[in-house]
Amino acid sequence: xxxxxxxxxxxATKKSLIGYLFVLPFVIGFILFFLYPFxxxxxxxxxxxxxxxxxxxxxxxxxxxxxxxxxxxAKFSRVFMETLLRMLADVPLIIFFSLxxxxxxxxxxxxxxxxxxxxxLPVIMGAxxxxxxxxxxxxxxxxxxxxxxxxxFLSAAYLRSFLLQLKIPEAGLEYIITVVGRxxxxxxxxxxxxxxxxxxxxxxxxxxxxxxxxxxxxxWENFWxxxxxxxxxxxxxxxxxxxxxxxxxxxxxxxxxxxxxxFGGAGYGVSTAMANIYFLAIAVILAISIAIISKWVFYHE
Amino acid sequence: MELIxxxxxxxxxxxxxxxLKKACFNLIRWVLILGICYIIIYPLLTKISSSFMxxxxxxxxxxxxxxxxxxxxxxxxxxxxxxxxxxFLNSFILALLVSxxxxxxxxxxxxxxxxxxFKGKRLLFGLVIFTLIVPPQMIMIPMYLNFRYFxxxxxxxGGINLLGTFWPFILTSITGTGLKNGLFIFIxxxxxxxxxxxxxxxxxxxxxxxxxxxxxxxxxxxxPALVIVFLFSFVWQWNDFFLTNIYLGNETVxxxxxxxxxxxxxxxxxxxxxxxxASLLNNTGSLMFMAPLLLxxxxxxxxxxxxxxxxxxxx
Numbered sequence: 134x135x136x137x138x139x140x141x142x143x144x145a146t147k148k149s150l151i152g153y154l155f156v157l158p159f160v161i162g163f164i165l166f167f168l169y170p171f172x173x174x175x176x177x178x179x180x181x182x183x184x185x186x187x188x189x190x191x192x193x194x195x196x197x198x199x200x201x202x203x204x205x206x207a208k209f210s211r212v213f214m215e216t217l218l219r220m221l222a223d224v225p226l227i228i229f230f231s232l233x234x235x236x237x238x239x240x241x242x243x244x245x246x247x248x249x250x251x252x253x254l255p256v257i258m259g260a261x262x263x264x265x266x267x268x269x270x271x272x273x274x275x276x277x278x279x280x281x282x283x284x285x286f287l288s289a290a291y292l293r294s295f296l297l298q299l300k301i302p303e304a305g306l307e308y309i310i311t312v313v314g315r316x317x318x319x320x321x322x323x324x325x326x327x328x329x330x331x332x333x334x335x336x337x338x339x340x341x342x343x344x345x346x347x348x349x350x351x352x353w354e355n356f357w358x359x360x361x362x363x364x365x366x367x368x369x370x371x372x373x374x375x376x377x378x379x380x381x382x383x384x385x386x387x388x389x390x391x392x393x394x395x396f397g398g399a400g401y402g403v404s405t406a407m408a409n410i411y412f413l414a415i416a417v418i419l420a421i422s423i424a425i426i427s428k429w430v431f432y433h434e
Numbered sequence: 435m436e437l438i439x440x441x442x443x444x445x446x447x448x449x450x451x452x453x454l455k456k457a458c459f460n461l462i463r464w465v466l467i468l469g470i471c472y473i474i475i476y477p478l479l480t481k482i483s484s485s486f487m488x489x490x491x492x493x494x495x496x497x498x499x500x501x502x503x504x505x506x507x508x509x510x511x512x513x514x515x516x517x518x519x520x521x522f523l524n525s526f527i528l529a530l531l532v533s534x535x536x537x538x539x540x541x542x543x544x545x546x547x548x549x550x551x552f553k554g555k556r557l558l559f560g561l562v563i564f565t566l567i568v569p570p571q572m573i574m575i576p577m578y579l580n581f582r583y584f585x586x587x588x589x590x591x592g593g594i595n596l597l598g599t600f601w602p603f604i605l606t607s608i609t610g611t612g613l614k615n616g617l618f619i620f621i622x623x624x625x626x627x628x629x630x631x632x633x634x635x636x637x638x639x640x641x642x643x644x645x646x647x648x649x650x651x652x653x654x655x656x657x658p659a660l661v662i663v664f665l666f667s668f669v670w671q672w673n674d675f676f677l678t679n680i681y682l683g684n685e686t687v688x689x690x691x692x693x694x695x696x697x698x699x700x701x702x703x704x705x706x707x708x709x710x711x712a713s714l715l716n717n718t719g720s721l722m723f724m725a726p727l728l729l730x731x732x733x734x735x736x737x738x739x740x741x742x743x744x745x746x747x748x749x
Contacts (some may be wrong), residue, residue, distance in 0.1 A: 137586020148550055148551070149552035149553070149646075151550060151644045152549075152550025152551065152552040152555070153550075153552055154546070154547055155546025155547075155550065156541060156543050156546040157549060157609055158539050158542065158608060158609045159539075159543045159558070159562065159609060159610040159619070160558070161609050162606065162608075162610050163609075163611060165586075165605075165609065166577070166605065166606050166609060167565055167568075167573065167611055169576075170573035170577050170580060171568070171572070171573055171576075173576035173579075173580075174575075177575060177576060182634055189579060199492065213470050234470065237463065237467065238461070239464065242463070246736075248467055248471065250731075250735045251471045251474055251475060252470070252471070253474065254474055254478075254731070255474060256669070257669055257673075257724070257727050257728065257731050258477075258478065258724055258728075259702070259725070262673070262675040262689045262692055262693055262723070263692075263724060266693075266716050267691070267720075301718035317473045317476070319475060320470060320473050321473075321477075325545060325740050334675070336609035356664060364659075373567075377566070377567060377569065378570075380569050381569045381570065381676075388571055388676075391571060392571075392574075395574070395575055401575050401579075405572075405575050407574075408542065408571050408572045408575075409573075411570065411572075411573075412569065412572045415569075416567075
């Protein structure tokens, strides 16, 4: 009896040891390539960093770098606010659009596979150096302004006169025009989110819809009482993903500023200080949005 | 007779409205779908069309999509200035290496989190998610300096310079701390959690060890998730500019060559080039940069779209 018990314990211990073995690479990587640099970045932001022939030396300067980033650097606070505001404006739009697109793709129609293939193209194309170059591209600008002149589909002037006829108040008008102008960008930033929503929609058991049909529910009620509660955890996931994605996007203006400050600007210290301020802001935004939304999220287990 | 006719009429009427409604819905749906598709492929079309334009087309107001002076000159110029064969090969090797290593490490780590109980598991998994939330930009400078003077906590005297080599990518990949690796660990964990436990228990009863069970039983069953992780990893590494810029800033890899395309062309022509011409070259270069991914996507899109649904990513 005793022997058996000891054997059992040692088996459990053995299994947990094997578990450690499987996750060991991550533990090593986390310490070496995450925790250590993470702590360093805090230290760097409080120091002046000087490159010497065989390495670098640090000199503790308290909050000088933060002071420099916030109050001396001419561009930082402006770009910082702009980036944050744009992100806050974009997140709801991306979530709405990707949910809408996922529901569109979840329906059965001819050529669905082709349409899906096109919808997920931004996952492949919409990143990195290509997108960053498009921002400053002459050709893209020409074609867009050309559309404007001809009064094409997305023409701002045309839209403005149309909305004025509808007697929409001035403030709302500007908002609508900005949103419409950002449609292409919103669509191209939604690839992964659509994918996640689509997977969620397909994991809803069909029996629920059958039951609601028996009860005589409309599509509208189906959406509010079945679909929305069941995918609400994914809305949270997608909000978090979208915030992080916009934070790390290669064409993010603020990140460009941080990089330029490090390599050829006010130096490593100020640059890390900027990065830390930005990270702190994002962490606060993430925490607030998670706190607000998770109250409303429905978990069915 | 009257009665039958009125019933028939009523039948036709009752079918008419739902049918019209359905047709309207269909129409709206297709308008939306086509509109969105147009917006998505619009930049691609612009690039394709302008890559065949000669400089004269740019100043011709009547040329919108189809170039009047059709030319391959942009392609030959960009092909040479990107050092395309060499840069392509380097980028391809890097992306393949990184994605295979990440696939390997994230699968193992994900399996460890999914199937074994050990102290501190929840904390460790929380840390995995944390690495996902902290952007690489925050630790960019320490990482840069650590790889510039790589000492491994003073174990290597004097330190070695790992910048300009693939080592920073290799080291972070095998330890599951590369680009968005937290997400891959998460996907693999979710997938393994969804697999029936009976499979492994049967293998254990038959006397197979945990490693053997993992490779012989679990891995073959996890192919949909493996494909997804591999594809994402490859695509993100290929598209990555941020880490490549820091670790391989002066090397012949595609993102860096594309970034410096304009300056290279100017150096060769020995004169500054116009923004318009630079735009033509950049569009051509972007197209050549994306071509391998588009090709990969064309072949794998079925896996890409379908297996997301089977990975239990959201379960």
